[in-house]
Amino acid sequence: MSRLLELQGVHAFYGKSHILRGVDLQVAPGEIVSLLGRNGAGRSTLLKAVMGLVETSGEIRFGSENIQGLQPFQVARKGVGYVPENRDIFPILTVEQNLVLGQKPGNERHEGKSWTLDDMYRMFPRLQERASMQAGVLSGGEQQMLALSRTMMGNPRLVLVDEPAEGLAPQIVELVAQFLLALQRQGVAVLLVEQKLAIALEISQRVYVLGHGSVVFEGSPADLRANEAVRREWLEV
Amino acid sequence: MNAMLRQQNSRASWLIWGTYATALLLAPVLFPEPASLSVLSQTGTAMLLALSYNMLLGQGGMMSFGHAVYSGLGGYVAIHALNLAAQDILPLPVSLVPLAGGLGGMFFGAVFGYISTRKAGTGFAMITLGMVELVFASALMFPDFFGGEGGVSGNRVIGEPFLGITFGPQIEVYYLIAAWLFISTAAMYFFTRTPLGRILNAVRDNAERVEFVGYDPRRVRYLSVVLSAFFAGVAGGLAALNFEIVSAENVSVARSAGILLTTFIGGIGYFFGPLLGAIAGVFMTVVLSSYTKAWQLYLGSLFILIVMFAPGGLAGICMSLLKMAQDLCRAGVSGIWKLLPRLAGLVLSACLACVGLVILVEMAYRRGLESADRSIIALPGISFDTGMPTHWLLAAVLAVAGIAGFAWLRRGFPDFYEATDSGLPSLGPGGESVRAAGDSPAHVRAPRGQA
Amino acid sequence: EQVKIAFIESLSGPFAPVGQNLLRSWESMAELANAGKWAGDHQFSIAGFDNKGSPQESLNQLRTAIDQGYRYIAQGSSSGVGLALIEAINKHNQRNPGREVIYLNYGASDPDMTNSRCSFWHFRFDANSDMKLEALTTYIAAQKDVKKVYVIGQNYSFGHQVSRAVKDYLKRKRPQVQIVGDDLHPIGQVKDFSPYISKIKASGADSVVTGNWGADLALLIKAAKDADLKANFYTLYAGTTGVPTAIGAAGAGRMKMVAYWHPNNEAFSGSEIVTAFKEKYNDDFYGMATYTATAMLSKAIRESGSTDPVKVAMRMSGMKIKSLNGDVEMRKTDHQLQQPLYVVSWTRTDGKQVKFDQENTGYGWKTEKKIDTWVASQPTSCQMKRPG
Amino acid sequence: MEFILITLLNGLSYGLLLFMLSAGLTLIYSMMGVLNFAHASFYMLGAYLAYTVTSHIGYWPALIVAPLAIGVLGALVERHALRAVRRHGHLAELLFTFGLAYVLVEVVQLIWGRAAVPYRVPPILDQPLFTLYSTTFPAYRGFMMLIAVLMMLAIHLLFSRTRIGLVIRAALTHPQMVQSLGHDVPRVTMLVFGGGCALAALAGVIGGNAFVTEPAMAGAVGSIIFVVVVVGGLGSLAGAFLASLLIGIVQTLAVTLDYSLLGLLKTIGIAPESRIAGNALLNLTIAQVAPILPYLLLIVVMLLRPRGLLGVRGD
Amino acid sequence: MKPVALELQNVCKRFGKLEIIRGVDLRVEQGERVVLIGPNGAGKSSLFNLISGRERADAGAIVLHGSPITGCKPYEINRRGLSRSFQVSSIFPKLSVFENVRCALLWSLGYRYSFWQRLNGLPKLRARADAVLEAIGLQACRDTLAGRLSYAEQRALEIGITIAGDADVILLDEPTSGMSRSESDAAAELIRRVTAGKTLLMVEHDMEVAFRLADRIAVLVGGQIIACDIPERVRANEAVQRAYLGNRAFAEVT
Ligand SMILES: Nc1ncnc2c1ncn2[C@@H]1O[C@H](COP(=O)(O)OP(=O)(O)OP(=O)(O)O)[C@@H](O)[C@H]1O
Ligand SMILES: Nc1ncnc2c1ncn2[C@@H]1O[C@H](COP(=O)(O)OP(=O)(O)OP(=O)(O)O)[C@@H](O)[C@H]1O
């Protein structure tokens, strides 16, 4: 199996608190991988670790390069996209400016399709309606759509998506899920963190379960459904 | 258990307040020279002023560039009151003149605060900047009240001596200042423990949310400014008694900036921070300035260092030292032995760096400002000649060695910032941040957001 | 015995150059006096105390100085500080008999200091602003081509005084002269004087009188030059450190000043001092009052045979000496030095009339007229309380 | 007519002058949200450096060298100090620049002494540009206005032609996220800060000889340039431009208005008794307060329109 | 019929050209629990902003306990007994959890702008605050700075601040967002418990929670209420399904 992203023995820290304790994980091109775990298990931290947003040690490889210790913008320029859990849209910019910022400087394209503003607007017509508005006034769900589209504008080969369904109406959740599947069909890999088990299990090929900062389960969604013990111990309250 | 804890707490607080009072009482005994008495008196008023400023900055997140307006105008009111009392128009004992100052400050706080507190954050800061410029300009334009450039003078020795106290000798004025300072400190501390004081903290943290628990943040800010202006006015009144003169500089931007500087140096996250800041500030502006012309450079540099490396201020440094000491105690004898050499090394290299830098600065000042020709700074045992390149080199080597040593030894030691939360209020670029529909203000970031 | 003089001026911050220059003047005078045994065996020593330009801080420094045993206080670059010092010294002397100090004022020119707020302990060696304006207006009144005068000044007590005095005196001396404008602007706030110049121009003024000093003066003159305003400027403070540099060629021919002395005086008296000063400090000597003060103090000490301030003060009160600008007298009634004044104009140096330039600008002062002591002399309302 | 025309011209040129002084501050404030208190100090440094360069190799080289050098200095300050401070928030940044201003004044005095330096307008520009009725308009003033307009254009181009503006403004609230989108925020921030300082220095090169080059020069413009950018509004270059012109014209017009309250009372037929008539407040004319009108304007704008004239954000 | 606690009459709101709320009518009876659902951007939070006084309605009337509150300031509305929470937690990050709750209590207990009483000298206040902490399950982190709480804890605190003042009309905006299935169930329980006897209006995207808590469900689409009925009937409503619920299995309702 070729690997797009590979983590080996990754540790992550916030100041003195040690959050990830030796995580191993792989994502292959064009694969959707879900990262599950309880609140505070460190899933978001893992995504941040890949992006270089937290202090890390260990090895993080993207394609053939080691990206551990790189600055976030360097990681992003290599083709990693990140949709953070609190969306982090830029409130004082307009919706369109937010999207424009998603385009990477240098305009590197990769093999697949390159995304344009129009694609995004087609996907989420709501954004087009609000294109010239300050993004700060968008509704929670609209901000979520914006955050996702903005990252796609950079044509990433791998997207790290943190809780994309949070605050979305069921209908839009469905839309997002389809969007992720569409991405996958175009060869983009997705590392997904999602609370809503049903969605995660539905669309992903493999799942990892994090507990106490390390991987406690790895397998297919079917394996997880079958594994009552892991679910009870590491996922439910 | 709770009761016991509370008892312990109250014992600790008695201890602290007792120490504070004793320190105020004994200060003149410890520094008996007459000159130091006047420095002590100034320190007292500066402490009061800084505390009152921190009511706004530290507790309310309101950065004012015009706090001197309140103390200065309070001072003017006080000196006029004193002069009226001297003419027997106003039956006011000298010891209560600061009260007149306080009421004066409060009055102007009520007037100006009504305007400035309509805004928070940058808006507030800018309004106060405009205000102080206006007041300062008027102070020179209206000599009737402000006494022109000579200011208004008074004579604090009026009326019959009360219990032999005339307030002529400086020591009597010092104790008057100390008494007012102590009472005001207690009052301001009390304020932090009252509903209004607490809500003020809440307004600092998240003004919008406060509106949804029943409070009008503007009103909260307004009342706080008025109260803070009262204490500033008291400080102004005390200064008026101390100097027996109030002049326009007392309402200037520069003076306001000075208050901001000292308060911040002391540390705005702790109630007692401003006290330390005032001591440091007066030390630098009054004491140090009579030894070196470079005092402004030292003051500015200290300030920059604090902002960069210890935003918790001197108080923050104290607290983290305390914490370090506690950790050391816990580590036991062996732990102490392991740390001690390193600690000593740190202190030593810090001293080395300071000495080197100070010599460099002094040499530079001698060379640059005093006269074009060579001059000599004599230190006990050694002397540095600004005309000798080797001497410059020597000083530079000292400084660099000190800095390098410090940087090297410091690794792995707790960062003063990490150990101490600066308590810096968030000052959004536009004051409060943009409202997002269905969103809380952006500065209250979502949990564990990217810091 | 040592006669210790505490020099309280701004020695840091924006006004430090002036303070520094004056401190050096005092030091040079002390050297002269010590070398020439002006005060017999008594030696002068000067120490600078930095008041940071603030009246309040001056009082601090005063206390420090007194505590360190200083009995002679010298100050002069700000009337604000001067007024504060007078009050404080009065109080000190009243509260501490036997430890009196006296105040040698070599520049603070607020008339109040020798009128309503006069004090026995205060001696002014400069001329006060009323005297200077008296002299200046006398000069202006004599200029036949002056018809319309514009008064502009800083909006504070000194500016008010200048404006008032100019109007009163001119009215008295030559009522035909029209005051075509009277403007006040906040001190140090104006960056661009061109609107004022336009106004002056629109008023048709041929002369402008201003009490401005520092950057306010320099900018005013520059703006006038830019707009090609052909009016003469009559000023009081064009000579202090920094201003000549700032004005440079812009003021040539059109800037006049009234002063109690300047190096290009009729006999170039004091030129040795000017040259020596320049050589030593690369700076201009303009604080000649320090000379008068040192000389008078020396004489008083010599004559009274004591350095006790009370005795010295008694002796100085009413004393006459010869200073660099001629015969001068410390008037007994108000302790205001009576001395001749000069009206001078800013001119390119020519080596003959104008030998000394200012701040290496190539421009210096040329005597337009020397005004006799009695002309500038002013009545006083002072009712001095004398000790004993 | 003549007077009005000249007054307007004065107002316009003063307004442009203000804009020139505050252009760099606007750049930094509107993009980074930092009120750079050291702006005026960089302006002063620019003037002094230009003085030194001018006396060695001439004015025209100074026009290039001084801004470049100060720009680099600014970038270094950002890189090695401001960046570390930024994590403590905007207030810390503001305080840092505040302290920096304190120190820079001292440094300038150490290097160039405390008195004014003879920094003069180059002879070529030291002559009238044109004569309006009998008033000459100095060439240097025209040059100043030209530079102000050029600055405006340059910043405008920077804003509209590149994404730098967007990157920095986005980084105002979410620096990490902008980085995660592949933008090198630290570098851009450094460049912008350096650029702002270079603009300040350029203003110094030009303003230093038009005014007086002395250690107090920073303090003299310190407050007024804040008024310009704050009144103009955060995030708005056009706002700053507008505010400069507004302040310039208002202030210049006000100088010509010799009206006081007392005069007003008299015209409506009330003649107050002489004791009151001497009251300083009543006698104060508009002309006398003209130079402090901008502060009044600042307060009014903050109250009525806290985001500034054309600002895009505020509470 | 029970008395009406909150009533909206033809409320409208536009931002510039955009009409966000177009004539909403809604009656909530005393003690009733109404859940507001609707697609993203339908205007749910905006409606909350109008009711709680954060924004001003352009037209229509909002009536609380029979008296109009249209155009009142948020604090005035709160003093009349209406309290709301925010979609993204809005707490006081530099105060302790306990102080957060205590601040929320002060006005309702009548301490107002007092600066002459000592907080610690007010045992009633402390007891009430502790009771609230107990209810929201944050007793354990009483003295932690609120800004350091975990996400779920902050959500709980947000609810705590909202209910502390003992308002009897409570508006909750997506209280369970960002929680996992089992956590939202727990949160729903918490909400049921702490709002017992009070009037509740709540926005929720989690249908499980919505259907479990609601007495009635109102569906807001495009700024208008298209249905307002008991859960079963809303679920069956085809228009609602089309506009909101969708029909694939991701929606966890099915
Ligand atoms: N900025 C921070 N500083 C200190 N600790 C943090 C910070 N952010 C997160 N943590 C801690 O790191 C741990 C893991 O957090 P993380 O955000 O990765 O969890 P998560 O699995 O994404 O959970 P959630 O469902 O809440 O998003 C938590 O215990 C949290 O308290
Ligand atoms: N101040 C404003 N200016 C312009 N448009 C606004 C403003 N506030 C809200 N809107 C718009 O109003 C619409 C409704 O927003 P609202 O936040 O009420 O949606 P919501 O129903 O809460 O959605 P969600 O479920 O996603 O939170 C959104 O499209 C938003 O863009």
Ligand SMILES: [Mg+2]
């Ligand atoms: Mg997470």
Ligand SMILES: [Mg+2]
């Ligand atoms: Mg919403």
